[in-house]
Amino acid sequence: MNDYISKSQGQCPMCKSHDINYDTFVYEGDYGYYPYDCNDCGNKGKEYYSIVYDITSTRINEQEANKILKRQHDK
Ligand SMILES: [Zn+2]
Secondary structure, rough: OOOOOOEEEOOOOOOOOOOOOOOOEEEEEEEEEEEEEOOEEEEOEEEEEOOOOOOOOOOOOOHHHHHHHHHHHHH
């Protein structure tokens, strides 16, 4: 068996079918993958994704919000 690499998100690289079953996302540090198997030809593989930082979200009360605003204003 040889490794075959392709850019074919949502598509089987062998038969080009979009009828793919995805398993649970597997995290591996900065990247992760969905194991898939094709419903048309039975090809199995992993669809890899980079995990890129976007934003941090949290819930804070009004007092904490004012503290942060003041800190930003003082800079
Ligand atoms: Zn296929």
